Amino acid sequence: MHLDHAVAQPHRHTHSAAPLRADGTRRALRIGLGGPVGSGKTATVAALCRALRTDLSMAVVTNDIYTREDAEFLLREAVLPPERITAVETGACPHTAIRDDISANLEAVEELEDAFREHAPLDLILVESGGDNLTATFSRGLVDAQIFVIDVAGGDDIPRKGGPGVTTADLLIVNKTDLAPHVGSDLGRMARDAAEQRGELPVAFQSLRGPEGVAPVADWVRRRIAAWTAR
Numbered sequence: 001m002h003l004d005h006a007v008a009q010p011h012r013h014t015h016s017a018a019p020l021r022a023d024g025t026r027r028a029l030r031i032g033l034g035g036p037v038g039s040g041k042t043a044t045v046a047a048l049c050r051a052l053r054t055d056l057s058m059a060v061v062t063n064d065i066y067t068r069e070d071a072e073f074l075l076r077e078a079v080l081p082p083e084r085i086t087a088v089e090t091g092a093c094p095h096t097a098i099r100d101d102i103s104a105n106l107e108a109v110e111e112l113e114d115a116f117r118e119h120a121p122l123d124l125i126l127v128e129s130g131g132d133n134l135t136a137t138f139s140r141g142l143v144d145a146q147i148f149v150i151d152v153a154g155g156d157d158i159p160r161k162g163g164p165g166v167t168t169a170d171l172l173i174v175n176k177t178d179l180a181p182h183v184g185s186d187l188g189r190m191a192r193d194a195a196e197q198r199g200e201l202p203v204a205f206q207s208l209r210g211p212e213g214v215a216p217v218a219d220w221v222r223r224r225i226a227a228w229t230a231r
């Protein structure tokens with residue numbers, strides 16, 4: 001079994017918000033990325049921007065507790081033009097801003113949509129959560145699909161322990177597989193536990209340091225966009 005390769009498909013259709021705006025135009029697909037501190041959310045967002053930006057009109061909203069560090073990293077790396085990156089400062093509780101009081105994030109995605117609507121309507125907005133614990137999930141009023149990013153260095157028992165991110169995310173990424181031999185994580189066990197917790201929901205084993213990088217996850221995003229556009 002090639003665990004470095006994404007196990008994809010099928011996915012559930014759990015969209016809650018309407019794909020069309022009041023004026024009949026299609027809005028962008030919104031995908032949220034959550035997960036524990038340091039698991040690789042920003043690195044995955046950066047890699048997705050590089051992989052998809054020539055084919056798609058895209059933008060990113062970052063959430064940090066007190067800083068704009070994630071947005072500054074994306075700006076420094078020039079993964080997208082600055083006007084396509086917005087930072088939301090969430091205050092004390094990062095999961096509140098993506099789950100309970102989503103107003104600041106909704107405002108950010110709607111402003112981005114409006115800014116590009118005329119000349120290059122957005123196809124995709126990635127919303128990155130601030131690093132938080134295993135319970136941080138997105139409101140379905142904010143995003144249409146969510147990706148949960150964990151990493152092998154966080155311990156190979158994370159999939160077994162479950163939690164809403166691991167069990168319900170539309171895609172689970174087990175990141176930094178290149179580190180598995182160094183930290184003694186058993187990828188086979190993580191795959192079995194993840195399958196047990198998630199049933200048919202897909203899991204991608206990813207190393208951004210490896211030759212494949214983000215490609216399998218970028219393909220998953222493309223399929224979501226295709227399904228969104230076909231609706």
Ligand SMILES: Nc1nc2c(ncn2[C@@H]2O[C@H](COP(=O)(O)OP(=O)(O)OP(=O)(O)O)[C@@H](O)[C@H]2O)c(=O)[nH]1
Pocket residue numbers: 035036037038039040041042043044070130131132175176177178179206207208209
């Ligand atoms: N070895 C290895 N390192 C990685 C990989 N992906 C990300 N990293 C590194 O892990 C560190 C944390 O990555 P980030 O993308 O900042 O993690 P994050 O989840 O956004 O962190 P917070 O925003 O602080 O929650 C960085 O030094 C990345 O370069 C990977 O696949 N392999």
